[in-house]
Structures are given as C-alpha cells and as structure tokens.
Amino acid sequence: MLIAISWRNIWRNKLRSLVVIIAITLGIMAGVFSTAFMKGMMVQRLETAIRSEISNLQVHDSLFRITGELKYFIPKGMALAGSIDTLEHVRGTAPRIIVQAMISSAEAGSGVSVLGIEPEREKKVTDIIDHLEEGQYLEGVRRNPILISRKLADKLNLHLRSRVVLTLQDLDRNLTADAFRVAGIYRTTNTSYDEVHVFVRYDDLLRLTALPDGAVHEIAVRTDDDRFTPAVQQAIRHLAPRLEVLTWEQISPELRYIVAAMDQYMYLFIAIILLALLFGIINTMLMVILERRKEIGMLLAIGMSRLRVFGMILLETVMLTMAGGIVGIVGGILVSKYFEVHYIDLSMFGKGLEQWGYNSLVHTRIDPALVVTVTLMVIFTGIVAALYPAWKAIRYDPAEALRTE
Amino acid sequence: MKIIEIRDLVKIYDSEEIRVTAVDHIDLSFEEGEFTAVVGPSGSGKTTFLNLVGGLDRPTSGRVIIHGIDLWSLRPHEITDFRLHNIGFVFQAYNLLPVLTALENVEFIMHLQGWPKAERQRRAVELLEAVGLADRLHSRPSRLSGGQQQRVAVARALASRPRFILADEPTANLDSHSTENLLNIMERLNREEGITFIFSTHDARVVKKARRIITLEDGKVIADEKR
Numbered sequence: 001m002l003i004a005i006s007w008r009n010i011w012r013n014k015l016r017s018l019v020v021i022i023a024i025t026l027g028i029m030a031g032v033f034s035t036a037f038m039k040g041m042m043v044q045r046l047e048t049a050i051r052s053e054i055s056n057l058q059v060h061d062s063l064f065r066i067t068g069e070l071k072y073f074i075p076k077g078m079a080l081a082g083s084i085d086t087l088e089h090v091r092g093t094a095p096r097i098i099v100q101a102m103i104s105s106a107e108a109g110s111g112v113s114v115l116g117i118e119p120e121r122e123k124k125v126t127d128i129i130d131h132l133e134e135g136q137y138l139e140g141v142r143r144n145p146i147l148i149s150r151k152l153a154d155k156l157n158l159h160l161r162s163r164v165v166l167t168l169q170d171l172d173r174n175l176t177a178d179a180f181r182v183a184g185i186y187r188t189t190n191t192s193y194d195e196v197h198v199f200v201r202y203d204d205l206l207r208l209t210a211l212p213d214g215a216v217h218e219i220a221v222r223t224d225d226d227r228f229t230p231a232v233q234q235a236i237r238h239l240a241p242r243l244e245v246l247t248w249e250q251i252s253p254e255l256r257y258i259v260a261a262m263d264q265y266m267y268l269f270i271a272i273i274l275l276a277l278l279f280g281i282i283n284t285m286l287m288v289i290l291e292r293r294k295e296i297g298m299l300l301a302i303g304m305s306r307l308r309v310f311g312m313i314l315l316e317t318v319m320l321t322m323a324g325g326i327v328g329i330v331g332g333i334l335v336s337k338y339f340e341v342h343y344i345d346l347s348m349f350g351k352g353l354e355q356w357g358y359n360s361l362v363h364t365r366i367d368p369a370l371v372v373t374v375t376l377m378v379i380f381t382g383i384v385a386a387l388y389p390a391w392k393a394i395r396y397d398p399a400e401a402l403r404t405e
Numbered sequence: 406m407k408i409i410e411i412r413d414l415v416k417i418y419d420s421e422e423i424r425v426t427a428v429d430h431i432d433l434s435f436e437e438g439e440f441t442a443v444v445g446p447s448g449s450g451k452t453t454f455l456n457l458v459g460g461l462d463r464p465t466s467g468r469v470i471i472h473g474i475d476l477w478s479l480r481p482h483e484i485t486d487f488r489l490h491n492i493g494f495v496f497q498a499y500n501l502l503p504v505l506t507a508l509e510n511v512e513f514i515m516h517l518q519g520w521p522k523a524e525r526q527r528r529a530v531e532l533l534e535a536v537g538l539a540d541r542l543h544s545r546p547s548r549l550s551g552g553q554q555q556r557v558a559v560a561r562a563l564a565s566r567p568r569f570i571l572a573d574e575p576t577a578n579l580d581s582h583s584t585e586n587l588l589n590i591m592e593r594l595n596r597e598e599g600i601t602f603i604f605s606t607h608d609a610r611v612v613k614k615a616r617r618i619i620t621l622e623d624g625k626v627i628a629d630e631k632r
C-alpha cells in the first residue's frame with residue numbers, strides 16, 4: 001500500500017516530478033553514453049594494438065628487445081615459427097627481421113624500422129593489409145617492393161611505384177644500401193606507429209642485412225582469442241626456453257592500465273552527475289514535505305509511526321529517482337547500442353587522436369557491469385536525497401502541523 | 406465504565422511574545438458510550454483540550470488516564486502506537502489522503518494496524534456503507550463533497566476499532582444539511598454500536614444533539630451538564 005501511495009504522490013505534481021525525472025534521465029543517459037563511448041575508444045585502442053601492432057605474443061632474443069641490435073637474432077627463427085604455428089589456439093605467426101634504417105627519397109630522408117616479413121604469414125597476424133590505401137601488399141612490384149605509410153609518403157613526397165633507398169648497417173657493420181619501389185601505401189589509426197614502420201619482403205631484407213638463412217628478430221603470434229594467450233605463452237616457452245616470450249600486456253602494460261583507469265574515471269564522472277542531481281532531488285522533496293505538512297501531521301496523528309513516515313518519504317524519493325534513472329539507463333543503452341553498430345566520427349578532431357593511437361571512428365561499448373553499478377548508484381542517490389527531507393518530515397509536531405491552514 | 410480520567414490538566418503556551426494558558430486545571434472523566442460536546446467560543450481551548458486527551462500535544466502538567474494507562478507517561482513512539490490502536494480522530498478539515506480512494510483511506514489505518522488485505526477491505530466497505538457512501542467507494546476525496554469527505558473520515562476513525570473518537574469541530578466546514586446528516590450518523594453509531602464520541606463545536610444545532618455538554622472558557626470548565 002505504501003508503494004501505491006508513494007507512486008501516486010509522485011504524480012500529484014506532474015510537472016515538478018517530470019522536471020526532476022527528465023533531469024535525472026538526461027544526466028544518466030549522458031553518463032552511460034559517455035562511459036560506453038570512452039570504453040569503446042579504449043577497447044578499440046587495445047584491439048588495434050593487438051591486431052595491428054603488438055599481436056598477442058612476441059618472441060625475441062631478450063637482448064634484442066633492449067638494444068634493437070641486428071646481431072641479437074633468433075638463429076633458426078623460421079623453423080621455430082613453423083613449430084609455433086602447429087600449437088593449439090595459434091592462429092598465425094609472423095617471423096620478422098627488424099632493422100633500423102634510413103629511408104630516403106629524391107628529396108628527403110627519415111629514420112624508420114624496416115620489417116622484413118613474409119606477406120602470407122603476416123596477413124594472418126596483423127591487419128595492415130586492411131589498412132592499404134593504395135597499391136598492394138608487397139605485390140605488383142617485381143623487385144624489392146616496399147610498403148610505406150601515408151604519413152611517410154607525404155613526408156618524403158612519395159607515390160606508388162616511387163623509388164626509395166634504404167641505407168643500413170649489415171651484420172658485419174658495413175654500411176649497405178639498396179633501392180626499393182613503393183608497392184603499397186597503408187594508413188592505420190595510429191599515426192605515430194605509421195611514421196616509423198615500413199615493410200619489405202623477408203628475403204630481400206635477409207640478403208641486404210647479410211643475416212644467416214632462417215634468422216629472425218621477432219616472431220609475432222596471434223592466438224584464436226586473447227584468453228588463450230597465457231597458455232600459448234607457456235607452450236612457446238617450452239619450445240624455446242632461452243628466448244623471451246612476452247604477452248602484449250607485458251610489452252605494453254600501460255594499455256591495460258589506461259583501460260582500468262578510464263573505467264574508474266567514468267564512474268567518478270557519473271558520481272559527479274548524480275551529486276549535482278542529488279541537490280535537485282533534495283530540494284524537490286523538501287518542497288514536497290513542506291506542502292504536505294498538514295497531511296503528514298494527520299498521518300502522525302492517526303498513529304502512523306515516525307519510522308513508517310520516514311520510509312514513505314524514502315520510498316517516494318527512491319521511486320522518483322529510479323523513474324529517471326531507469327529511463328536514463330535504458331536510453332543511454334539504446335543510444336550506445338546504436339553507436340555500437342554505427343560509429344561516431346571524430347575525424348574533425350582525428351589528427352590529435354590518431355597521433356595517440358586512437359581510432360577517430362568510435363564504436364561504443366556497453367559493459368553489463370556498468371549497468372548494474374549505475375543502477376545501484378541511482379538507488380543510493382535516491383536514498384541519500386531522501387534522508388534530510390524524511391528526517392524533517394518526522395520532526396513535525398502533529399498538533400502544530402494540523403493547525404496549519 | 407470510566408474510560409478517560411483527566412486530572413488537573415494544564416497546558417501553557419509559552420512563546421517569546423505571550424504566555425497563554427490554553428487549558429487551565431481541568432478535572433474531568435468520561436464514561437464509555439458517551440456522546441459529548443465540548444463547547445465554547447473560539448480560543449477557549451477546545452482544540453488544545455482534545456489534543457491533550459488524544460495524545461497529540463503534551464500537557465504542561467496533569468494527567469490523562471485512558472483505561473488505566475497514564476498516557477503521557479508513555480514514550481513518544483508508544484503514544485503514537487497508543488493512538489493508532491485506541492483513539493479515532495476526525496478533523497475539522499477532513500484530512501484524507503488525496504491520493505487514495507474513499508475505500509483505501511479507510512483501509513489505510515487498518516493497514517497500519519497490520520490487518521490482512523481481505524479483512525480490511527471487507528470492513529472498509531461495511532463502514533462506508535454504514536456512513537451512506539456505498540456508491541462512492543472508489544472516489545478520491547477531490548471528487549467528494551465536504552460532507553461526504555467527513556463521513557469517510559468518520560469511517561476511517563471507526564475502522565481501527567478505537568475505544569473512543571475525538572472530533573475537533575467536525576461540522577465547522579459543512580453546510581447545515583451535511584451537518585445534520587453527519588450528526589445523525591454519529592448519533593446512530595453511538596446509540597446502536599455504543600461508540601464513544603467526544604466532539605468540539607460552537608454550532609448551537611450540533612450542541613443540541615449532545616447528551617453531555619462541557620463548556621470551556623479561557624481554558625477552564627465553566628459548565629458540565631448531562632441530559
């Protein structure tokens with residue numbers, strides 16, 4: 001019966017209650033949507049990092065990762081990559097030679113990491129192929145094809161089929177150079193990555209660096225799903241006990257921290273929205289109990305206990321808050337779901353974002369835990385908002401309250 | 406049987422500006438089944454007196470003993486509970502819950518008493534029939550006339566099976582026809598069901614119906630006559 005009374009009481013002053021409900025709805029919607037948006041951005045960043053840059057696992061000689069020197073290669077890397085390929089839950093392996101080089105066009109030069117790759121294997125591991133803007137993936141050019149990024153092409157004024165020269169130190173520390181022809185131009189969402197990575201064929205780079213047959217510096221491994229990564233890591237360690245086998249989290253721990261920290265910021269953000277709404281709700285409920293002073297006096301007079309009167313105000317406040325909260329959460333989810341499929345185009349701010357490795361086309365993500373947490377936060381807000389008005393209501397003196405006209 | 410005993414009851418309102426002795430050393434007792442009017446001009450202390458007896462306003466001194474219980478020696482929440490189970494209230498301004506129908510208003514007090522739904526509904530219907538509102542069970546107060554609202558209030562007061570009903574100027578807002586009608590209902594309930602009524606009024610036509618008339622002036626009882 002108290003629930004019915006509280007619910008009907010909310011609609012006694014329709015306009016006032018609607019204003020409060022709409023304010024809560026908008027606040028919560030904004031909170032849920034912003035959270036889904038930030039989450040989407042973070043998850044995309046993470047996925048990009050795994051798909052385009054790091055992969056799930058990387059295998060190196062431990063000194064290579066520290067020094068980047070050519071001489072710290074994995075001697076029979078090609079064979080090892082082949083064995084890793086046969087492990088369970090491994091989708092693909094990409095053995096690479098990596099060497100620092102100078103790339104120069106007729107007009108300018110720039111320092112880059114050259115990755116000597118096997119295109120067919122690389123396609124199973126990284127998605128650079130999906131980011132081709134022009135040309136092909138190390139095909140279409142017969143001799144010494146090279147894949148460069150749009151960013152670098154602009155910087156060096158290069159086009160498809162332009163000629164570039166790679167200059168590097170080979171294994172014997174001799175300066176050596178060779179001409180390559182641009183076979184394709186790619187562009188990922190991370191311009192800082194793009195600027196310093198170029199791709200050539202494994203065989204071409206092996207020859208240029210004078211490394212022994214089958215040598216690689218890095219084997220990037222993609223697993224079927226990231227949850228298999230630790231198991232695959234163990235298996236590889238078993239195969240190659242002397243090598244360093246690291247997961248993406250170990251290679252870039254900051255990625256995981258950013259996602260976790262962002263979650264916390266978003267809850268803080270919603271808490272701040274709710275705090276602002278809290279004062280509006282308190283104010284409304286104070287008006288309510290002032291208006292119903294005589295009615296509350298009557299309830300106390302006929303014998304309704306103060307605890308029950310308190311509960312009645314509490315219930316009404318929580319219901320009012322929840323009405324807005326539920327509509328807000330549902331609204332926020334719907335909007336976020338929409339942008340899970342469609343995307344939000346931030347390309348007008350894209351330059352800055354992409355420099356940091358964020359995609360400017362954002363798909364939102366709704367985390368079920370978020371929905372539960374926000375619901376609890378809304379209920380909590382309702383309860384907190386009710387405390388002061390309810391406390392004031394039960395302090396009414398029934399005889400006094402009944403005398404008011 | 407004596408149900409209320411009032412001993413040397415005093416209420417002094419002591420505000421910064423003035424000091425008013427609203428109830429001035431009253432000694433009285435009420436028997437079960439009384440139909441009593443408390444009369445006196447405005448400001449004579451009728452409301453204050455009924456509030457002291459009904460456990461709504463704390464006396465400055467003196468005692469109100471109901472069925473052997475010294476009301477004002479109870480703790481505040483016990484007094485609230487005492488009111489719920491022992492005293493029925495009818496107010497001048499009806500004071501029904503506007504969001505509830507007539508039926509629900511009557512049911513509500515039994516809900517507070519913890520009655521099961523079916524039982525309280527049956528009794529609420531019965532009581533509303535008794536006050537002549539069988540056809541307005543599902544109307545909200547805003548759809549009822551003043552007289553009808555006050556009859557709902559009487560039904561509500563009866564619903565909790567109180568030992569007596571206190572009604573502070575129950576007819577003050579009613580026209581003469583509704584006044585007559587309400588008084589007849591109260592009188593019948595008193596005569597047939599033995600319900601004890603103590604009501605205040607300054608309406609001569611209402612006074613006429615009472616079987617005992619207590620006259621207040623400046624907070625003192627100046628006359629107490631039975632008929």
Ligand SMILES: Nc1ncnc2c1ncn2[C@@H]1O[C@H](COP(=O)(O)OP(=O)(O)O)[C@@H](O)[C@H]1O
Binds near residue numbers: 425448450454
């Ligand atoms: N809360 C109060 N504070 C101060 N004086 C009051 C208060 N309530 C009533 N009084 C005074 O007490 C006296 C009795 O009032 P009341 O019991 O309302 O009389 P009645 O009901 O007969 O009109 C009046 O003089 C009134 O002004």
Ligand SMILES: [Mg+2]
Binds near residue numbers: 452453574
């Ligand atoms: Mg009065």
